Amino acid sequence: MTAQNRSARQTYLDGLSKGRLLYQFDEDTGTAVFYPREVGPGGRAQSLVWRESAGRGSLYSYTHVKSRAGDFNIALVDLDEGFRMMSTILGVDPSELNIGMRVHALFESDGEEPRVAFGAAA
Amino acid sequence: MSRATALRGAVAVAGIGTSGHPHMPAGSSPVDAMALASVAALDDAGLTIGDVDGVFAAGLQLFMPTLSLCEYLGLNPRYTDSTQIGGGAFLAHLNHAQAAISAGLCSVALIAYGSTQKSGGARFVSHSEPNPYESPYAYPGPVAGYALVAQRHMHDHGTTREQLAEVAVSARRWAQLNPFASDKSDLTVADVLQARQVASPLGLRDCCLVTDGGGAVVVVSAGRARSLRRKPVYLLGAGEAVSHRSIAQMPDLSTTAAVASSRRAFEQAGVTPGDIDVVQLYDAFTIMPPVFAEDCGFCQKGEGGAFLSGGRCAPGGSFPMNTNGGGLSFGHPGMFGIYTIVESVAQLRGDCGARQVPGAELALAHAPGGYMSSQSTVIFGNESTL
Numbered sequence: 001m002t003a004q005n006r007s008a009r010q011t012y013l014d015g016l017s018k019g020r021l022l023y024q025f026d027e028d029t030g031t032a033v034f035y036p037r038e039v040g041p042g043g044r045a046q047s048l049v050w051r052e053s054a055g056r057g058s059l060y061s062y063t064h065v066k067s068r069a070g071d072f073n074i075a076l077v078d079l080d081e082g083f084r085m086m087s088t089i090l091g092v093d094p095s096e097l098n099i100g101m102r103v104h105a106l107f108e109s110d111g112e113e114p115r116v117a118f119g120a121a122a
Numbered sequence: 123m124s125r126a127t128a129l130r131g132a133v134a135v136a137g138i139g140t141s142g143h144p145h146m147p148a149g150s151s152p153v154d155a156m157a158l159a160s161v162a163a164l165d166d167a168g169l170t171i172g173d174v175d176g177v178f179a180a181g182l183q184l185f186m187p188t189l190s191l192c193e194y195l196g197l198n199p200r201y202t203d204s205t206q207i208g209g210g211a212f213l214a215h216l217n218h219a220q221a222a223i224s225a226g227l228c229s230v231a232l233i234a235y236g237s238t239q240k241s242g243g244a245r246f247v248s249h250s251e252p253n254p255y256e257s258p259y260a261y262p263g264p265v266a267g268y269a270l271v272a273q274r275h276m277h278d279h280g281t282t283r284e285q286l287a288e289v290a291v292s293a294r295r296w297a298q299l300n301p302f303a304s305d306k307s308d309l310t311v312a313d314v315l316q317a318r319q320v321a322s323p324l325g326l327r328d329c330c331l332v333t334d335g336g337g338a339v340v341v342v343s344a345g346r347a348r349s350l351r352r353k354p355v356y357l358l359g360a361g362e363a364v365s366h367r368s369i370a371q372m373p374d375l376s377t378t379a380a381v382a383s384s385r386r387a388f389e390q391a392g393v394t395p396g397d398i399d400v401v402q403l404y405d406a407f408t409i410m411p412p413v414f415a416e417d418c419g420f421c422q423k424g425e426g427g428a429f430l431s432g433g434r435c436a437p438g439g440s441f442p443m444n445t446n447g448g449g450l451s452f453g454h455p456g457m458f459g460i461y462t463i464v465e466s467v468a469q470l471r472g473d474c475g476a477r478q479v480p481g482a483e484l485a486l487a488h489a490p491g492g493y494m495s496s497q498s499t500v501i502f503g504n505e506s507t508l
Contacts, residue, residue: 009254035255035370061277061375063269064322065262074259074266074321076370086370088259094322099277115258 008036011050016114019107021053023083034083055105056080056121064094077103077118090117126359126390131508133220133231134347134354137167137340138464144304144333144453145241152183153190155336155455156236160195163338168351169230174340176201176228178219180211181235182248182456191234201228207364208491209404209457212339213498216463217360219341229342233463236336237455248456253368262321264406265329267369267493269321272409274375276323278424283323285427286408287314290327290450292436293405297447299437299477304331304453314408328408333453337460339467355467356508358393358484359501361386369493376424380417380488380497387486387499388419395419398501399482400469401441402462404489405448411435414488415443418499442479445469462487463500470504483507 008024012035015022024033027049028042040047057079064073075089075097089097090106102121108114139162142155156179164170177199179187188202203218205211212233219231253261261267275281291311297303309327317325347354363379363386366372388394395418403411403418412426420441421429435443444450446465449458466485468474485502 061270061274063266063273063324064319065266065269066319066321067260067262069260072260074261074270076270076375084370086256086259086261086368099274113258 008038012036013113015052016107016116017109021055021105021116022050023053023079023081024048025051032082034085051081053079053081053105057103059089059097059099059101059103060084061099062089062097064097073097075118085116088117090119092120126386127392129220129224130358130390130392131344131356131503132224133341134344134356135339135463135467135502136342136347136350136352136354137163137165137169138467139163139166139338140302140464141336142236143302143335146238146334148241150238150241152181152236152238153194154236155238155334156187156191156234156338157194159236159336159338160191160232160234163232163340166352167340169340171195171197173230174232175199176219176222176231178203178215178231178233179235180204180206180215180457181237182239183237183242185249199228207496207498209406210459210489210491210496210498211457212459212463213360213487213489213500214362214496216341216357216500217362217498220357220360223341223343229346231341232338233341233460234336234338235457235460237457238334239456240332240334255370256368264493265321265324268407268409269324270369271375271413271494272323272407275409275413278376279427281412281427283315284311285412285431286328287311288431289405289408289411289435290314292430292433293444293448293450295436296445296477297451300447300452303447303451304333305451324407324409330406330449330454330458331451333455335453335455337464339460339463353471353504355470355502355504357500358503358507359387359389359391361390361499363497364495366495367492372494376413378413378417378490378494378497380414380490380499383497384418384488384499387501391501393484393501398484398486400445400466400479400485401443402445402465402485402487403443404458404462405444405450406454406458408450410490411443418486418488437477445474445477445479459489459498462489466502470502
């Protein structure tokens with residue numbers, strides 16, 4: 001049992017604060033893993049290594065939400081490294097959103113905690 | 123014979139009860155709704171609260187619902203189960219109750235739910251924990267999760283908004299035959315399509331009604347059920363499956379773990395989809411019944427939208443579905459699963475009046491939980507199916 005002096009969550013957040021999208025790779029199963037965690041899908045805690053995503057991916061699904069606080073979208077993005085995350089697409093008209101469109105990561109640090117959003121890739 | 127197959131018909135639903143529909147009096151608690159439904163179900167079975175020795179409950183407003191119900195009714199059960207896997211939890215409770223009763227761990231199982239989601243208004247607070255990988259995006263919960271599923275299903279399989287609208291229209295037509303349904307007003311495909319958008323591609327009429335309500339069922343051994351006052355409705359098969367918690371972790375948004383849960387239920391029951399006479403496919407949102415019709419094997423993957431169109435699932439159609447009006451028109455008190463059981467039992471008893479499916483002998487109820495996260499399927503039959 002090795003001492004854990006930093007949680008997976010904290011490592012992820014530290015990456016975001018520096019504009020880096022970190023994810024884990026499970027060496028036992030050969031799969032990308034997201035959200036950050038302490039135990040890999042093969043059932044072993046020591047099998048996870050950190051990697052950095054290039055921040056490029058495609059839109060897997062989306063919904064445009066109308067609320068009293070304003071309109072926004074919820075997106076599921078498949079990153080090219082093989083993991084999926086919930087996010088939002090910024091700067092794209094709702095009618096232009098479409099499944100499969102290429103997107104790239106944008107880092108926002110002005111909220112309560114840093115987050116990754118995505119914009120349309122050129 | 124597998125152990126699950128050995129339990130086919132081992133237990134039966136002996137009593138059903140509902141309460142508080144569409145709303146409880148102001149100031150009511152969810153335990154009030156649950157207790158009213160519980161005593162109604164026990165009365166239906168010809169049993170009393172003193173007979174109950176197994177209690178199964180789940181809730182959105184109650185953190186420890188079995189404890190709340192036992193305290194309220196003065197129950198001292200020897201077996202309890204608070205499994206919370208979302209709206210379909212009560213179908214999973216049925217699976218657990220058949221195991222517990224068959225193992226001798228309890229003899230009279232009460233499965234109950236109660237909600238004051240409507241009358242509680244702004245005071246309604248779910249005890250579901252926030253997810254730090256969703257909250258930065260103001261993910262609004264179920265409607266957005268099922269909208270993501272709908273968008274992807276439309277992309278993968280060509281499902282149309284008109285096909286989804288037909289699900290809502292068919293539910294409304296069943297509701298018009300049910301005196302207890304919340305919304306019996308006329309509804310057309312055009313009404314559904316023109317309704318205010320909530321989360322694309324879903325509009326307001328693609329979404330369930332927010333109501334209060336309680337529901338309860340009493341489950342006993344088949345032998346005990348035959349000695350009670352109502353015709354037993356036997357549990358022939360039950361299946362559960364779990365695939366994720368957050369919608370972002372769902373492996374394939376177009377295909378759910380209902381494939382596995384329904385296979386398990388059909389295997390235990392020893393019947394096939396074509397044998398089923400009446401179906402309840404949980405409809406908090408219109409996308410759900412088409413996906414479940416596919417994943418439970420009633421049609422091919424991708425054909426759910428077309429399969430449920432053209433009046434097939436409406437009154438008089440060849441696939442009677444959500445015959446109480448469903449979550450879309452009967453009412454949806456936060457978790458609807460208990461009503462899929464209540465309606466299945468009522469149909470197999472032949473008690474459904476104007477909405478009765480003539481000669482129904484086999485019924486299937488299917489319900490998910492969370493964001494297509496858990497899936498639970500149960501198959502019931504009357505005496506002739508044993």
